[in-house]
Amino acid sequence: xxxxxxxxxPTRLHFGKDAPNALREELQRYGKRVMLSxxxxxxxxxxxxxxxxxxxxxxxxxxxEDGGVMPNPTVEKLxxxxxxxxxxxxxxxxxxxxxSTIDYAKAVSVSAYCSEDPWDKYFVRFEEPTCKIIPIGCVxxxxxxxxxxxxxxxxxxxxxxxxxxxxxGAEVFPxxxxxxxxxxxxVPKYQMVAGFFDILSHxxxxxxxxxxxxxxxxxxxGLMRSLIHSSRIALQNPTDYEARSNIMxxxxxxxxxxxxxGKTTDWEVHMLGQAVGAHxxxxxxxxxxxxxxxxxxxxxxxxxxxxxxxxxxxxxxPAEGKTPRQxxxxxxxxxxxxxxxxxxxxNITELGVDPSMIEAIADSTLVMDGGYKVLTREEIVAILKAxx
Ligand code: NZQ
Ligand code: ZN
Numbered sequence: 001x002x003x004x005x006x007x008x009x010p011t012r013l014h015f016g017k018d019a020p021n022a023l024r025e026e027l028q029r030y031g032k033r034v035m036l037s038x039x040x041x042x043x044x045x046x047x048x049x050x051x052x053x054x055x056x057x058x059x060x061x062x063x064x065e066d067g068g069v070m071p072n073p074t075v076e077k078l079x080x081x082x083x084x085x086x087x088x089x090x091x092x093x094x095x096x097x098x099x100s101t102i103d104y105a106k107a108v109s110v111s112a113y114c115s116e117d118p119w120d121k122y123f124v125r126f127e128e129p130t131c132k133i134i135p136i137g138c139v140x141x142x143x144x145x146x147x148x149x150x151x152x153x154x155x156x157x158x159x160x161x162x163x164x165x166x167x168x169g170a171e172v173f174p175x176x177x178x179x180x181x182x183x184x185x186x187v188p189k190y191q192m193v194a195g196f197f198d199i200l201s202h203x204x205x206x207x208x209x210x211x212x213x214x215x216x217x218x219x220x221x222g223l224m225r226s227l228i229h230s231s232r233i234a235l236q237n238p239t240d241y242e243a244r245s246n247i248m249x250x251x252x253x254x255x256x257x258x259x260x261x262g263k264t265t266d267w268e269v270h271m272l273g274q275a276v277g278a279h280x281x282x283x284x285x286x287x288x289x290x291x292x293x294x295x296x297x298x299x300x301x302x303x304x305x306x307x308x309x310x311x312x313x314x315x316x317x318p319a320e321g322k323t324p325r326q327x328x329x330x331x332x333x334x335x336x337x338x339x340x341x342x343x344x345x346x347n348i349t350e351l352g353v354d355p356s357m358i359e360a361i362a363d364s365t366l367v368m369d370g371g372y373k374v375l376t377r378e379e380i381v382a383i384l385k386a387x388x
Contacts, residue, residue, distance in 0.1 A: 001212045002262035009256055010170045011149040015179045015249065020051060026137055026176040027059040031091025035084060035134075037066040037105050039097040043141060046186040052096050052139055064088045069097065072156045072163065072281055073104040075119050078111060085112040085134060095138040095174075098195075099145025099154075099284070102138045103165075106153040106172050109134040123155055123164040133171055139178040142187050143248045144195025144285055146202060146255025148177040156278060161364050163278035165270075179252070181245040185238060192238065193342040194285025196231045196247065200224060201269055201288045202254040208296075208306055209264045209370050216259045221313045223250050223259070228314070228338060235342060266371035269295055272383065275364035282351040289344040290351055293336055294386035298379065300328055303372030307331060348387045358384045 014022040027034070034056060043049040056063050066084050069077060085093065085108050095105035110129040111118035121127050140148045147153075151168035187195070207220040227250045233243035253259070272295060273287035280287070300307050308324045311317040311331020319327050336346075345351060353361065362380045375383070 002214060002216075005261045007257070007261055008170055009149060009173070009258070010175070011173045011256075012176045013149060013179060013252070014176065016245070017180055017182060019178045019180045020055070020139070022176075023052065023055045023139070023178055024059050026178075027056065027061060027092070027094075029175075030135060030137075032060065032062050033064065033088060033090045033092075034061045035064045035066050035081075035088065035090040035093045035108075037069055037081065037093055037095045037097075037101055037108070039067070039069050039071070039101050041067070042186065043096055046183075048096060048139065048141060048183055052094070056094070064090060069101045069104045071098075071100045071283065072154075072277055073100050073107070075155060075157045078104065078107050078118065078155060081105075081108040082112040082118070090134060093134055093136040095136060096141065098140070098142030098191075099147040102136075102140070102147040102174065103145070103153040103155070105136045105138065106147075106151070106168060107155055109136050110168065110172060119155070119157055122153075122166045123157070123162075126166060128169065129172070135175050136172075137176045137178075138174045139183070140248075141183045142191060142195060143184050143244075143251045144198035146251055148174060148179065149252050149256035152255070154274070156281075158278075158281075161278045161360065163274040163364075164366075165274070179248055181241060181248045184244055184248065189238070189343070190286075191283065192234070193231075193344055194283045194289070195251070196227065196234075196285070196342060197289045197339065197344050198285040199227055199247070199251045199254045201273075201285070201292065203227075203259070205267045205269060206260045206263070206265045207310070208299075208303060208372065209266045211303075211305060212263070214263045216261060216263050219253075220259050223253055224314045226250050227254075231338075231342060264370040266368060268368045268371050268375060271366045271368060272380070275361045275366075276348050276351060276353060278364050279357055279361050280348075280352040286345040286351060287348075289339055290346060290348045291383065291387045293332065293339075293346070294383045296332055296335075298383055298386075299371060299373045300332065301325075304328055306372070348384070353384075353388065355385070355388060358388075
């Protein structure tokens with residue numbers, strides 16, 4: 001059954017090798033003063049920065065540089081960006097990078113003119129913006145988060161040991177997004193495969209919830225099959241345009257709000273992964289990979305029918321002569337095998353966690369109630385221990 005919903009995705013998305021040509025026209029819709037936000041320098045090495053800057057100049061923009069957005073952007077960097085945006089009265093924030101840079105740009109857009117502490121308002125109390133919002137646009141260089149077409153913004157508070165996401169409304173989504181699959185060719189393999197797993201995880205967080213017959217779940221299965229197929233090709237040949245373009249498009253659909261419409265969702269893997277991230281600053285996709293198998297094996301009995309469907313529809317597990325439990329477990333084994341093929345990090349020890357940190361990571365883990373089992377504190381600790 002599809003529940004009630006209102007669907008609106010306001011991001012205008014330009015996809016393909018020619019997508020960067022649309023940047024100038026998009027820029028012309030906004031005022032003269034543009035804040036250019038980017039990460040640690042990859043865009044300068046691969047030439048994307050030079051291309052974007054040329055377009056900004058050709059569009060007659062005054063550019064205010066805001067580099068150095070780190071993976072897992074922090075509240076401290078957010079404050080720095082707000083200062084640049086406010087003091088220069090920017091008309092647009094152009095984020096060039098991956099999820100970290102785009103998430104950060106969204107946070108700056110709602111915080112630059114916020115009279116309260118943005119961390120408390122948005123990431124602790126989950127309130128909606130009441131101040132002026134600066135529009136953002138983006139040029140995506142790393143695939144995985146879906147940040148290019150959603151309202152998600154994940155910020156880390158290192159002092160509080162918390163990494164929390166706020167899902168903002170349509171007014172905070174990027175106004176436009178430029179997606180050229182070729183821009184992702186230079187992403188290092190570790191980041192590339194972490195992004196692939198992030199995509200699968202986003203789909204699973206929405207798929208592994210509820211037991212009704214729901215169109216969104218059929219879409220989710222198609223997206224997962226496409227991802228698994230293309231990921232194997234991209235692993236062998238990272239510059240295979242067909243595979244990388246399919247993955248880029250899959251990532252967008254995995255988390256642009258479509259497949260969550262009219263159904264319940266889980267997101268507990270992300271809560272566990274983000275807690276690990278808050279304590280280790282590890283790569284997002286790897287934190288998810290490291291906790292996923294223990295979590296799914298733990299909740300499998302509570303969502304057996306769906307895990308069975310996942311095994312047969314997505315991993316092609318033959319069902320004949322097997323119990324539902326056997327089918328479901330074989331599905332998870334097939335998923336685990338694929339994860340190992342990609343070279344994902346399969347435990348949190350490798351990400352810097354030691355047993356003495358488990359209780360503190362459990363303290364940082366938010367508990368969701370849309371999955372097959374609402375976790376108790378003891379279960380969170382047990383899953384984290386099993387992830388070591
Ligand atoms: O900083 P630079 O030098 O650009 O290097 C980056 C960074 O080190 C590099 N990179 C990106 N594009 C590249 C490239 N290197 C070479 N060539 C390119 N074309 O890749 C590294 C990782 O970048 P990052 O932006 O951190 O990765 P990702 O896109 O995975 O973003 C992760 C962040 O997004 C949040 C995560 O929690 C994390 O903070 N998420 C956002 C979501 C959302 N908005 O809905 C949902 C996700 O679940 C996720 O939580
Ligand atoms: Zn994610």
